[in-house]
Structure formats: structure tokens, C-alpha cells
Amino acid sequence: MKTCPRCGRSADDLSQYCPGCGYNFISGDHINNQQPYATGDNAFDPCGPEGKARGVAALLAILIGSLGIQYFYLNKPTAGIITILLSIVTCGLWSVVMLIQGILMFCMSNAQFREKYVLSTSTLPLF
Numbered sequence: 001m002k003t004c005p006r007c008g009r010s011a012d013d014l015s016q017y018c019p020g021c022g023y024n025f026i027s028g029d030h031i032n033n034q035q036p037y038a039t040g041d042n043a044f045d046p047c048g049p050e051g052k053a054r055g056v057a058a059l060l061a062i063l064i065g066s067l068g069i070q071y072f073y074l075n076k077p078t079a080g081i082i083t084i085l086l087s088i089v090t091c092g093l094w095s096v097v098m099l100i101q102g103i104l105m106f107c108m109s110n111a112q113f114r115e116k117y118v119l120s121t122s123t124l125p126l127f
Helices: 054-067 069-073 077-089 094-107 110-118
Strands: none
Touching (some): 054 094, 069 094, 077 094
């Protein structure tokens, strides 16, 4: 088994291309100049070297978003604490906003998710 140097996925020894990102093991290029980690739109595939999956964050936001768990998953603990405080202050109405955020996470592409939530320097990234 080969391991892709771009995305870390395993590939068969006889394969020429990585099944995850399209990396060409022989020439070192990508198929059709695709960007690594952003080729597929499967919600549960990690969309970057950070290893954060859009589907996991969306499910956390939908199911237990009022606790800010999705922000702790995305390594944004300040946003998680702010979400907990807003849930307490608004008597749980903030959970409706987190439900909408989870639905929107499912609707965006992996590249958009990575840019908006994973790579963002915003303290509390919303919508």
C-alpha cells in the first residue's frame, strides 16, 4: 500500500493516482490541476490537513449546537464558550441559530467550509 504525500490516504501499490485527491504518484502532479483536499464534496471526508470534516461539524451544530460543541471540534474554544453563554442568556433560543448554521454547513462545499470555519481567524464564525 502506498500513502499519498498530499492527503495521506492509502492507495493500492499498482495505482498511479491517489483515490482521494488525484495525486499522480509517478509525476507528482494532480489530475486536471485539482486542489488537494478539496476535490470531493463528501461531507464526512476531511477537507484539509487539519482533519476537520464538514459533516461532523454540521451534525454537532444540529444536534447539540447550543453547547457550542461544533466550535470546540473546529478548535475555536472562545466561540464555544460564547455559544454556551448566549444559550443561557437567551434561554435556549440561540440553539435555533445553531440549527440553521448546521443546515448551512451541510449545504456548502468542503472548500467553502474550510475557508469559512477552519481557516477563518474570526472569533465566532457564523453563517
